[in-house]
Amino acid sequence: MIEGLRHYCCVVAAAAAALAAISGAALAQTYPTRNITLVLPFAAGSGTDTTTRLISKELGVALGVGMVIDNRAGANGSIAASYVARSAPDGYTLFVTTNTTHSANPYLLKNMSYDPLKDFTPIARTGDLPFMLVIHPDIPANSVAELIALAKKEPGKYSYASGSSSAIVSGATFARLAGIDLLHVPYKSSPPALTDVIAGRVSMMFIDVPTGLPHVNAKALKALAVTTKRKSALLPELPTMDETVKGFDITSWQGYLGPANMPKDIVTKLNAEIRKVVERPDIKSQLAERGMEAFSGTPEEFEAFLKEQLVLWEKLITAAGIEKQ
Template sequence: MRAIRAALAAAVLSATIAAAPQATAQNAAYPNRNITLVLPFAAGSGTDTTTRIISQKLGQALGVSMVIENKAGANGMIAAAYVARAQPDGYTLFVTTNTTHSANPYLLKNLTYDPVKDFAPVARTGDLPFMLVVHPDVPAKTVTELVAYAKANPGKLTYASGSSSAIVSGATFARKAGIDLLHVPYKSSPPAMNDVIGGRITMMFTDVLTGLPHVNGGALRALAVTTKDRSPLVPDLPSMQEAGVPDFDITSWQGYFAPAGTPKEVVARLNTEIRKIVEDPETKAKLATLGMEAFSGTPEQLGKFVDDQLVLWERLVREAGIEKQ
């Protein structure tokens, strides 16, 4: 019996020793298959467009294909919950914004994920400034004129939204300007934009990337940006504050997240490659032409940023007078 026990012990020890290099080899091999990037917005949105540019270079750097999966709906909650429950192996990532990770906890009653506990921060990729656009038939070329027009037509003007930034921006504008606007929500920005262009909706707050081509083409008129100061991406547009709406400062940010529990070495590898891409002057310039201010940082910095943004958006939603739905 002693001989049998000794043999078994030796076999276990041998298997353990053999497994260690094998596990190390598996970790070092990451990634060895396609990586899926889940987005909470539809194709054609600002996040979708910028992600396709970054993901192409990320796939080249990692030597695998990047699969983009758009899961629009429920203000991004469908996509967020899906990634939160995915295997934490680095093969399912979430490319998202303040919609799911800053605003939703204060906009939605039955949130099916936790923006902090359910995710591992990977890398921030930049900001997507928003701007106020109106249909060309609206007799207002400035924010002041739009406010006057809205006051002369209470309850008759509408605003579309395709994200939390748009929801909060619209409600903040109405509250601070003292005007009565009807909110019309959409699953994402592209269909909302189509209805503004078609004249069925009066106005909307949209990311510069989605709205600028239509502004340049004359299908929409841009009145202001939502950031505290003018954006270098559209320097001719005044800020909402500059245009007469006090204390207006709303910015949409973008970042990559993995499911909680993803190995730190996997997160570190992804962070390294994403930062190289975002900080590359050529890529940064290309993203700027699309309306994105690209920059990055460490996973720890993104985690701290998310914590701070949750505090900020709780205040923004409260001050906008929005109740949880």
């Protein structure tokens, strides 16, 4: 009798698993049937916002539905991250984010309202957003070395703005490695921070290329260097920070995630369509014009990358001497 019961339970379990697989496959075949909301942790006009609008337009065409951009800036991206983490894992609420929420926040914030790994489903990485150091044009420096010399001559006179974790960590790392005293002025997001640098209320800022480049081209800001250890293909004329400040190497990544426990078939479908968009030569070119180095990969590769980045950013933030807020 016991053996019969065991056999019955096994049959029921197998049937349930088969039914779930069939249901998941059927769901993926019909998905999506309505608009998809893309939640962003930064304000409109930020680098992530600019590049996401381009990608999402093409992604919506491929999926046959509208893509709604929902900018939820604040708390260093935690407001947006928490919202997505608590959303239904049905593929209709996705998170387009960066290292701010998923690499740096665990080491910048005392109170975390989400877990960057357990609360999310990795879907696809979409590329890197290189950062650059920009200063107000009235500052008499045309290189990183000249800026350091000015800061050493008048300790505490110069300040740096931040609107993201990359900007926070870059500024603190610069001050530490160069041995200079800089005042940190934090902002809710990059656009208002950049406005104050352009107005001369703050001396400098580490800003993503898509957001800062138009102002550099308009001569409203001076660009001194990129933050990556290797020169950026997007800005080959700019030197790297590492050429003057040895050991400086900071890159911002971008990618799509969903709430935890999303159906695998939906993740696979989204990943395939995102990769098709990102790998199109015309889209790559347009993203490059906006300052983004576009590329992608599998969900598994993205998940492994997220784990590696958590280790890297813990080292960066610890080395910079930044205390949790």
